[in-house]
Amino acid sequence: MKPERVVIAYFSPTGGTKKVAQALKDGLEAALTTAPTTAPTTALPALSTQAPVIKAQGLNIKLGARSSAPSAALTLRPTIPATTPDTPDPSAKPTPVTTVNCLTVKSRHKDLALGPRDLFVLVYPVYFGRMPWALQQWPALHGHGASALVVSVYGNRAIEDGERESMALLKEHGFKVVGAIEAIAEHSQERTLAQGRPDAQDAHDFKTMAAHIIATLTQGELPEYAFDVTTALKAPGKAPAVPRILERAQCDDCGRCARLCPMQIIDPQTLEVPEEKAALCMGCRACMACCKLQCRGFPQPILAAIAARMSQIKAANPERKPNVLKLSSEQAAAPHSAPTT
Ligand SMILES: Cc1cc2nc3c(=O)[nH]c(=O)nc-3n(C[C@H](O)[C@H](O)[C@H](O)COP(=O)(O)O)c2cc1C
Numbered sequence: 001m002k003p004e005r006v007v008i009a010y011f012s013p014t015g016g017t018k019k020v021a022q023a024l025k026d027g028l029e030a031a032l033t034t035a036p037t038t039a040p041t042t043a044l045p046a047l048s049t050q051a052p053v054i055k056a057q058g059l060n061i062k063l064g065a066r067s068s069a070p071s072a073a074l075t076l077r078p079t080i081p082a083t084t085p086d087t088p089d090p091s092a093k094p095t096p097v098t099t100v101n102c103l104t105v106k107s108r109h110k111d112l113a114l115g116p117r118d119l120f121v122l123v124y125p126v127y128f129g130r131m132p133w134a135l136q137q138w139p140a141l142h143g144h145g146a147s148a149l150v151v152s153v154y155g156n157r158a159i160e161d162g163e164r165e166s167m168a169l170l171k172e173h174g175f176k177v178v179g180a181i182e183a184i185a186e187h188s189q190e191r192t193l194a195q196g197r198p199d200a201q202d203a204h205d206f207k208t209m210a211a212h213i214i215a216t217l218t219q220g221e222l223p224e225y226a227f228d229v230t231t232a233l234k235a236p237g238k239a240p241a242v243p244r245i246l247e248r249a250q251c252d253d254c255g256r257c258a259r260l261c262p263m264q265i266i267d268p269q270t271l272e273v274p275e276e277k278a279a280l281c282m283g284c285r286a287c288m289a290c291c292k293l294q295c296r297g298f299p300q301p302i303l304a305a306i307a308a309r310m311s312q313i314k315a316a317n318p319e320r321k322p323n324v325l326k327l328s329s330e331q332a333a334a335p336h337s338a339p340t341t
């Protein structure tokens, strides 16, 4: 079923995740403009259980092999039913695709209710192999059976528990998770890791993925994505270090950092994180990125420790990692592997 509405919620402390969300929005809008309102009249053959993994231009889509498809020479094109006999109805209303910024506590208290004919896309960055624990506090989010995709944006290291945490979160809020995307963006702790990503090649990947998602949804109802629900989710974590105001004289008391902190732990009077709240900090850097005077950060010894750790991570992850799309309808041949941590 073609979704009636698409809502993309993004959590982006330093901007990389927002770029991924924007590229997906562009791709989804383009795909929805050309998608037929009803399912194609020509039924597609059943999915085989031997789905091949296709890597093209850095894109890695686990595709369900059609029983009639030649296994050796698959390309992306035949799976995207731009070639179906259906033509879009010019009188049909375009499907609205909206974005919602869910960074602040305030934004997560604004009513965000979807319905069974809608598609919700949650785009978030991975921290320490986890979903940002700020998202555990989202009282105004209500799925009411809407289909959902989780998009884990990471800095070329690993996603680990992040994906299943976000899937569990959306399930708890009444969504049916039907798929996931792994997407790369520049590492916000070490900008030379995945530098410049998402780039033009990534934008092309997201466009191709968006077309495949809409084509698949238009063909029929997708089952719920199977993910690990047996391993207990972890409690909110703790960043190793909390950013502070380094030069008090430079700060003009604008209060932006306190307003934007996703955990709302910066005292609006002192503009510091009180000791009793330091354990809640995610290390997300929203407070540093939003400070126009650049007076928030880490003292030199902490910076040196972060740099040493990041150079190890960089050395261990030199390759350009691909963006990956995983849909529930194509999951049979690629069962979810247990998290590594
Ligand atoms: C505290 C912290 C922890 C991170 N942990 C991971 C990680 O475990 N794996 C990874 O690949 N990237 C990690 N990253 C990189 C971010 O996931 C990535 O840069 C993301 O794009 C940041 O989102 P933003 O640009 O929207 O702020 C981490 C970044 C920060 C600041």
Ligand code: SF4
Residues within 6 Å of the ligand: 242, 243, 260, 261, 262, 263, 264, 265, 266, 273, 280, 281, 282, 283, 284, 285, 286, 287, 288
């Ligand atoms: S104080 Fe911690 S949680 Fe709050 S914005 Fe800064 S880094 Fe993020």
Ligand code: SF4
Residues within 6 Å of the ligand: 245, 250, 251, 252, 253, 254, 255, 256, 257, 258, 271, 290, 291, 292, 293, 294, 295, 296
């Ligand atoms: S954003 Fe920067 S200048 Fe504004 S209050 Fe925070 S530390 Fe001070």
